[in-house]
Amino acid sequence: MTAIVLSSMRRKLTNRSVLLNLVVMPLLLIVILGNALASTFTSETHASTATHETSLGVVDLDSSAGSRALVASLAASGAFAVHAYPSVDTGRGALSAGDVDVLATVPSGYGSDLADGTAPTVGLTALDSQVDRLAAAQVALDTVGDAARAQAATGRAHPPAYTLGDYVGSGTPTSTDPAAGVTGITYYTVTMLVLILLYGLGNTMNFVKEEYDGPLGDRYLASPTGTLQLVAAQVVSGTLTSAIQGGVVVGAAVALFGADLGHSPLVVAAIVAVAAVLFNVLGLFLGLLGRSRPWLDPLVSLLIPVMTFLGGGFVKLDTGRLQDLTVNHVFQSALFREVSGIRPDWSPLLTCLALSGAVFLASAVMVRRVGVR
């Protein structure tokens, strides 16, 4: 078995294209992703709400005491950074230029309508790319009438003095998303690490298919080396190769780009090891299955980037239950927990190991089934 492991390792690690594909490419992707999407990660947590104010352009067509009070209350709410514009045209110009997220137009007669009890309507406008912000801004802006309404409900002479912010706590990362709060480089180091390990599945699959489909496989199987040893050698060499590649990528990402993978290298190594074993065992199984099913090859080639995408590997997105269907998610979550200092949850990883064992045994049975191809 050692002979096969050593020879396989040597063949894999001296293959320039494999090295390029599995070490240089992920590093390149980490750099591209980390830089391109850095802006979506900065100040995700531990930031003051001030950095998350909505930029609100205000066109006050009334300029009354009432409208000025409205603008002042919006500015005081802590939710809006208010910018005044003299006319609707200049306001829309600012909107189109991206200077403000939402434009509020206070209609002329606002103050008198308010005094008369005729509810004036404040118009909110946003570009089509800011539909979600517009809806949220409307919900927040509706608060401006709350105090007056409460006054009306109680019949008191003066409106209450609300201090918005009394009840609002600071944002904290929630336990359902362990990836919240990590930097872009760290996020992509994790997702690209899982991607490399997943590509290990594809590589082992191709390698096993080439080795065991045809005369070379016959020669292996005709040798005195036992079946279990033969398949174990493939898994061991694949896992070691994946571990080396993972180590290089993590090392480079940490040393060169400042990725932070937590404080327990052993936990990270254990997660990587489980992923490497699972993916290589699956690669072995699919490679053996692929001897008689050539369609598996293109399918796996496509599924790897697709699963990475759905698992939030390329863009940090939440695809809900679709995400849970991706194998990337299991290992990304485990790594993000470690990075965020959340206690590891070993049960999915142990399930993966058990699955690896079962698939390994199935492969050992299947490797001899060349005759029924």
Next chain:
Amino acid sequence: MPTALECRNVSFRYHKRRPVLDGVTFAVERGQIFGLLGPNGAGKSTLVKILLGLNRAGEGSVTWFGEPLTTRTRRRIGYVPQDLALLYDLSAHDNVRFFGRLNGMSGKHLEERTRTVLDFVGLWDERGKQPGEYSGGMKRRLNIACGIVHDPDVVIMDEPTVGVDPQSRNHILESIETLRDQGTTVVYISHYMEEVERLCTTIGVIDEGTYLCGGTLEELLHAHAPEAIVDLELTTGTTVDADDLAGLEILEQRSGGVSVSVPEGQLDVMRLIADRFDDKVQRFTYIPPNLEQVFFRLTKKALRD
């Protein structure tokens, strides 16, 4: 002489299809070159897989040196597959060493054997090259070296000369003769009757999964092709009539030619042919008894069909 390989009543079929092998029985004695002759699709490669334990026989048994196939017996068997089974990203030297290790070899013994077999197939000087840099014949020779590096007692060679140039083919055949001289038993699978005739001590003939007959070349010829053939190509415009053919056993009559059987020792038939066709024949070919005829007699079809 003790038996190296015994195949008893072996049958095999894929799922519920027609049997690929049907009750194949033969034995190979040690030190022999046993030739298994059959056309393409006869079931030779399937039989090889069963002999090596790569396929499991539906019925029957295979024993090597009187034992079923075990790790111990596997060490005594070498296998040279029909297609090239090489690692293209390793040098020839590393290929041989790898397959040596796969067969349980190590250390100095492995190094010595690696040199010996690479010398044996004439590739020692080119050992640093990868198989991709070799010619077709050199690859075939390396394929053989990888199969015999562990000094097996028996080597199964499945069509080792397919697609090689005459020079390399001759080199391979000479190597096999040397192996025989060194006491190695060789199971030589081929559909080239000339090679089987040249090399093999005993010959088995297989077709459509059935083992038709076995024995030495002489025994087979005597039992199944006791006659020679005279093939006559007639001069243009000439015809043969019933009188010309009277008293002769005609194997084939075609426009412009006729094949006549000449039973062993019957020289008067030759005389008859000479008398009747002297002025009608453009070309006269005498074909002595051979395996082709054995095969034709047994299956009513040509070996190369």
Next chain:
Amino acid sequence: MTMSVFLLYARRLLKRPFALLVAVVMPLVLVQGVVLQYENATKLTVAVSVPDPTFARFVEGRLDAAGVEHTTVAVADRSSAAGVLVAVDGTPAEVAGHPDALDAHVDQGSVSANGVLLATRLDSIVSTLAYLAGTTHTAQGLERALDRYDAAPAPVRTSTQVLGNPQRTVLQSSFNMIVFVMLLLTMSNILVFLKDKQMTTTQRILVATRSTLTYYLQLVALFALVAVAEFLLMVAAMRWVFHVPVGLSPGRGALLVLAYALFNVVAISVGLLLVSRTEKESVGRLLVTAVTLPAAMLGGALWPLTIMPTWMQQVAQVLPTTWVTQLNGTLFSGFTPPTWDLVRPLLLLGVLAVVLFTALSRLPSERV
């Protein structure tokens, strides 16, 4: 003979049922991911943890009136609730006349601009509750005050207006995703050509074809057709599966189809040029990955170009993926774009297709 290469490869593409299935299912799954993400991002949802039924009714009533969806969270689960959370403890009997007894807090969850806006609304609701508690003395009095508040008209109303196409983001993201899918599928298909090259099948086909140019013309035509089919599939899926109106006029639709067809022509031409560089499948795979992923990432197929640093956006201007994704943005924006913004990407794609095609037709036949 005339269309034999076209028919041969069309048959081969169609005869790979799993690849075909992937070609149909993959864009649907990926776009489903985009649509879900969009819905999650645009849906305003808060978690409500208010055990008292009177207060719960008031809080939920205010949220319903504001069009904010809400989920109910048990007291024990507050710490693990995702997103913005409002928690109110106390009963009308406890807090009437004693507003300090109202134990309430609003948690913004992971901080985002939308979270801050929602939290502002919740804070106002809780403040109202506290104010009304302070102005009453009994539980019944507080409940009546809450009912009166509910019944009172809002003193200020708001109206919203979207400039452009309200479906822009989801449409643009989905069609950008199709650019990624198309690139991935087309580039994966080049491995078929690589296998043909290894087996010298290509040589045999070339011998039987009138010229290398006709060979390429037929291949390119096939992949242009594949692009049109993918595009139409997506339009149908958006309409009937995801229920997002595409809202393109026939003229704009035709423009986009043309752009996708040209883009796929560019993709297959680049793929064939890559095939000419190698005979090894492993190297082919590497080249495909090395071209596909950066082109998709930098070209705005996976995320908006605008979120990238300026230098990256400048680099992206030379990528054909960028031209198509920019055209998607222009066409789905809902504004009337300058003609040049429509013509420019098509022109660039056309010129690049011609350049690549010329490069292909000049390749020595043994490298094809």
